[in-house]
Amino acid sequence: MKREKLPWLANNPFYTKRFAYYVGRKCRSMTVKDVAKELKLDWHTVKTLEKEYMQEQLRRNPVAAPRAIGIDEISLRKGHTYRIVVSDLERRKPIWFGGEDRSEASLDLFYSSLGPKKSKKIELVVMDMWKAFEKSTRNNVPHAAILYDKFHVMRHLGDALDKIRKMEYGRLSGKDRSYIKGQKYTLLSNRENLTLAGRKALKKLLGANKRLNTAYVLRESFGQLWSYKTEFWARRFFDNWKESLKWQRLKPYEKFAAMIERHWDGIAAYSKPENKVSLGFVEGLNNKIRVIQRRAYGLRDEEYLRLKILTCMLKKI
Numbered sequence: 001m002k003r004e005k006l007p008w009l010a011n012n013p014f015y016t017k018r019f020a021y022y023v024g025r026k027c028r029s030m031t032v033k034d035v036a037k038e039l040k041l042d043w044h045t046v047k048t049l050e051k052e053y054m055q056e057q058l059r060r061n062p063v064a065a066p067r068a069i070g071i072d073e074i075s076l077r078k079g080h081t082y083r084i085v086v087s088d089l090e091r092r093k094p095i096w097f098g099g100e101d102r103s104e105a106s107l108d109l110f111y112s113s114l115g116p117k118k119s120k121k122i123e124l125v126v127m128d129m130w131k132a133f134e135k136s137t138r139n140n141v142p143h144a145a146i147l148y149d150k151f152h153v154m155r156h157l158g159d160a161l162d163k164i165r166k167m168e169y170g171r172l173s174g175k176d177r178s179y180i181k182g183q184k185y186t187l188l189s190n191r192e193n194l195t196l197a198g199r200k201a202l203k204k205l206l207g208a209n210k211r212l213n214t215a216y217v218l219r220e221s222f223g224q225l226w227s228y229k230t231e232f233w234a235r236r237f238f239d240n241w242k243e244s245l246k247w248q249r250l251k252p253y254e255k256f257a258a259m260i261e262r263h264w265d266g267i268a269a270y271s272k273p274e275n276k277v278s279l280g281f282v283e284g285l286n287n288k289i290r291v292i293q294r295r296a297y298g299l300r301d302e303e304y305l306r307l308k309i310l311t312c313m314l315k316k317i
Helices: 017-027 032-039 043-060 104-114 131-140 150-171 184-188 196-208 210-227 231-243 251-262 264-271 280-295 302-311
Strands: 068-077 081-088 093-098 124-127 145-148
Touching: 017 032, 017 043, 032 043, 043 302, 068 280, 081 104, 081 280, 093 104, 093 302, 104 131, 124 131, 131 145, 145 150, 145 264, 150 184, 150 210, 150 251, 150 280, 184 196, 196 210, 210 231, 231 251, 231 264, 251 264, 280 302
Parallel strands: 068 124, 124 145
Antiparallel strands: 068 081, 081 093
8 A cells, every 4th residue: 555645735634735834824923723713623723734834944944053042941830840942142033942940951951952063153151140051051061151131130130129119118107108009010110111100100109218219220220231341341330339339228239239249250241242142132032932821821732832932033934
């Protein structure tokens, strides 16, 4: 018994590849459920055809040797279930998704899949201050410079600001406390993202509480650290920023400054001209992944999630 292989048929022989790619293109902007409803197909059929489309996208876009990579983790579900996402920062696309958690062994799997030849071409690795990622990178690509992601550093500073807000809320009472109540996200959001009402509430809060006003101004000014082109001026700015904490009784900020001191080399690395890469891409990719997860209402098929993430920045076929 022999069966002729027809190159224009999809893996599901009831449909052509052309139709499978049509379904895949629709699924880039619509949910599987909506596409199934529009095309009057079974939900599982649409998902299978989309998978074939995404596999073809990856086949046409093999992973090239990256010079600068970004490493981050995503949470699959509650209970600290993590997977690692690695991105090519210059080509602006994710290139690997996997691991069992966010451990050193899980990141080792990426470097081993990349191979020693491609790994040697990595010159810069952008990550958060997670020790397991740093240790794996030091072991596998010791020649690469490590740079700590600005958004993760600023998130630590935002957490310190929130601790100060809680301390002030606990210390005060009456009218002074009422200015702080319910203003967490007003205080932690970027000013340009606030509505007119939010800006008014922020102005009232900062006018009523001197310590929170000082903490807010210090947080806003800290982002300037990444604008310097030499380590000397970056260090001078940080020393002045740290000096301004004296007599302010801002313990969470003092702990933050000590953390920056311990990880200074990985932050100052950005001031070198060869390390100027788009730090916003990793954060933008994280937002895109959260949208994928939200649209799918909790993906149980991990292979499907892997394909969605790896193809989300690729061109349509």
